[in-house]
Amino acid sequence: MTDPVNRRVLLTARPDGIPAAKHFAIDEVAVPEPDDGQVLVRNHWLSVEPAMRGWVSLESNYSAPVPLGAVMRSFASGRVVSSRHPDFQPGDYVTGMLGWQDYAVASPETLRRIDETDLPLSTSLGVLGLNGVTAYFGLREAGRPRPGDTVVVSTAAGAVGSCVGQIARNMGCRTVGIAGGPAKTGLCRNEFGYDAAIDYKAGHDLDTAIATACPDGVDVYFDNIAGPISDAVMRHLAVGARVVICGTVSVTTWTPPPLGPRVERHLLAKRATMQGFLATDWTDRFGEARSALAAWIREGKLTYKEDILDGLEQAPGAIGGLYRGDNLGKRLIRLVDEQQEGPRAE
Amino acid sequence: MTDPVNRRVLLTARPDGIPAAKHFAIDEVAVPEPDDGQVLVRNHWLSVEPAMRGWVSLESNYSAPVPLGAVMRSFASGRVVSSRHPDFQPGDYVTGMLGWQDYAVASPETLRRIDETDLPLSTSLGVLGLNGVTAYFGLREAGRPRPGDTVVVSTAAGAVGSCVGQIARNMGCRTVGIAGGPAKTGLCRNEFGYDAAIDYKAGHDLDTAIATACPDGVDVYFDNIAGPISDAVMRHLAVGARVVICGTVSVTTWTPPPLGPRVERHLLAKRATMQGFLATDWTDRFGEARSALAAWIREGKLTYKEDILDGLEQAPGAIGGLYRGDNLGKRLIRLVDEQQEGPRAE
Known part of the structure; x- marks a missing residue:
């Protein structure tokens, strides 16, 4: 009953910087x-996520690089087709590191069964996936926001950033989003509930804009970008500020590391902290984050945007756009249209 | 019975960078x-301390700048000559922000009576003063060392650094000191008990030297300098490393901030933390630190070096040498030779 063919996106060249379509090839093998x-x-x-640049890089990083010739590493969500394990039945919805391909064979310990069947399956890759748990633990554990704090978020309309901003608001903070262009700052204000949004592409003086939006300084900066925008935020830290380094999407290569203004004086004068954060250190507690995030979604206190590309053949070129800021919301590749499959919850 | 004259070192010009003799003048007024x-x-x-550069600077900092024409701000220790407060008697030893001058009038709330009369009075300005409490809280609270951790210290033979290294050793850590020249690295090994010492002036490749001294990476980096030496240490952080920013002595001006390699990728890949630390945030707990430090001194587990200049007229030119690394140990100006005054403890 399964398709005879499994299309797979293979890594065929090692990118020097951001992965592009030319670094991948699609083959077809038996399921x-x-x-x-x-x-x-x-x-x-x-x-599709910015971290994929790191996953295919030989640079010092937090995971072994995807080998050349292998299926591109990726989170994916789908449905069990056949099972030789007693805990899984055909029809079960699951998510895991299943790769950029139509079908995947997996061992149960690498899969998570999706219990939130009242919410769209795609949320398992975004707001209830690594993006959401990254926002949840990165903000709470590294950012340590207190009610009334001013929390600034870069890529504020993005998959992680929009979630950070809303969690911070739900925790009683004043939230300020930084994003590029009126469409994204509009989303920040109107969909994600930021108290202020700064358009870094508008040609304003960024220092003035930050000072205006953060009259008492920045208590928490959740940074997904690094680079000149973050340098400006660093000039406005409040005493005791916490800077969460969650991504460096504005930096195209780290070999060698680009130069920027040294941060030591800001950190010293403001007794501030910069901390690198990886959600994968918190896997033991992902369930706690998902429960909280799902509850906020159901209460209408957490919303999300998706940027959907249709078809496996869109995957190889899809990473670059994240670095150009092409996407509005979590970027996903849709392989199966669930509308045609009927309702999920039974 | 007091001297008729109070000599005072006044700040007479605002330095652009490191304060030098030309920025001060000595006057004489009535006591x-x-x-x-x-x-x-x-x-x-x-x-005499590196922080004095900040104290006289108009740059954003953690204390109001010393006004032009005022006595240079400084910690000092001495003896009460006359008292119009019931809690203090002539002969009491005290320490406080008494300034670069022979005599100072002070209110009791700005003074600390020195109880450790079995230890030399000069320790109240070094290992039992701000240097010691900076090392104690900076290492313990921001560095959070665990037994077995590798702790790297810059300006490892200096007043703060030597104390950090010894506290870390007393806490069961492997300690690696970075210092300039064989005299200082010799002190590190032979006096301060570092497991390894790296001479950054020896022309070795610093990355190789750090990798050799820290085969499991750097768990704690206690940084007093910033700049290229610290950049090299950042390349060798272990997962979960803590970097304590305690000083930036290698950077001569922060207007504008100098450029350096961006740190975000190191912090992210290693889930590391950089934290600015100022001991003055911990004044409520200074007594706890002094008790622990004094106990270690008495047990022979904490030693210190002093670099003594004789006479008030040495003060104006004394800061620059700290930035050139001229001093071996805590730099002090001696105004009164206590050997000629007889024993202190009564």
């Missing part, structure tokens, strides 16, 4: 058969 | 009389 104890999953949604 | 509730102190020892 794999699960071994005893494994399941076969039909992927419905593939994730 | 002041204490008002009701005040005491008159004869200073025996004046402190």
Whole structure:
């Protein structure tokens, strides 16, 4: 009953910087058969994320690089097609590191069964996936916001940033989003509830804009970008500020590291902290984050945007756009249109 | 019975960078009389410290700048000459922000009576003064060392650094000191008990030297300098490393901030923290630090070096040498030779 063919996106060249379509190729192979104890999953949604630059890089990083010739590493969500494990049945919705491909064979310990069947399956890759738990733990554990704090977020309309801004607002903070262009700052104000939004592309003096939006200084800066915009935020830290380094999307290469203004004096004069944060250090507590995030969604206190590209063939070129800021919301590749499959919750 | 004259070092010009003799003048005025509730102190020892660059600067900083024409701000220790406050008697040893001058009138709330009369009075300005409490709280609270951690210290033979290294060793850490020249690295190994010492002036490749001294990476970096040496240490952080920013002595001006390699990728890949630390945020707990430090001194587990200049006229030119690394140990100005005064403890 399964398709005869599994299309796979393979990494075929090692990018020097941001991965582009030319670094990948699509092949077609037979759909794999699960071994005893494994399941076969039909992927419905593939994730596209800035971290993929790191996953394919040989630079010192936090995970082993994807080998050349291998299926591109990716979170994906889908439905169990056949199972040789007693805990999974055909029809179960699951998510995991299933790769950029139509079908994946997986062992149960690498899968999560999706319990939030009242919410769209795609949320398992965004606001209830790594983006959401990154926002949740990065803000709470590294940012340590207190009610009344001013929290500034870069890529404020993005998959992680929009979630950070809304969690901070839900925690009683004043929130200021930095994003590029009126469409994104409009989203910040009207969809994500930021108290102020700064358009870094508008040609304003960024220092003046930050000072105006943050009259008492910046208590928490949740940074997804690094670079000149973040340099400006650093000049406005409040005493005791916490800077969460969650991504460096504005920097195209770290070999060698680009130069920027030294931060030591800001940190010393303001007794501030900069902390690198990776959600994967918090996997033991992901369930706690998902429960809180799902509850906020159901209460109408947490919303999200998705930027959907249709078809596996869109994947290879989809990373670059994240670095250019092309997307409005979480970028996803849709392989199966669930509208045609009927309702999910049973 | 007091001297008829109070010599004072006045700030007469605003330095652009490191304060030098030309920015100060010495005048002579009558010894002041204490008002009701005040005491008159004869200073025996004046402190000289890198932070004085900040104290005279108009740049954004953590204290209001010393006004032009005012006595140079400084910690000093001495003996009460006359008292119009019931809690202080002539002969009491005290320390406080008494300034670069022979005599100072002070209110009791700005003074600390020195209880450690079995230890030399000069320790109240170094290992039992701001240097010691900076090392104690900076290492423990911002560095958070665990037994077995590798702790790297810059200006490792200096007044703060030597104390950091020894506290870390007392806490069960492996300690690596970075200092300039064989005299200082010799002190590191032979006096301050570092497990390894790196001479950054020896022409070795610093990355190789750090990698050799820290085969498991750097868990804590206690940084007093900023600049290229610290940049090299950042390349060797272990996962979860803590970088304590305690000083920036290698940077001659912050207007504008100098450029350096961006740190965000190191922080992210290693989930590391950089934190600015000022001991003055911990004044409520200074007593705890002094007790622990004094106990270690008495047990022979904490030693210190002093670099003593004789006479008030040495003070104006004494700051620059700290930035050139001229001094071996805590730099002090001696105004009164206590050997000629007999024993202190009564």
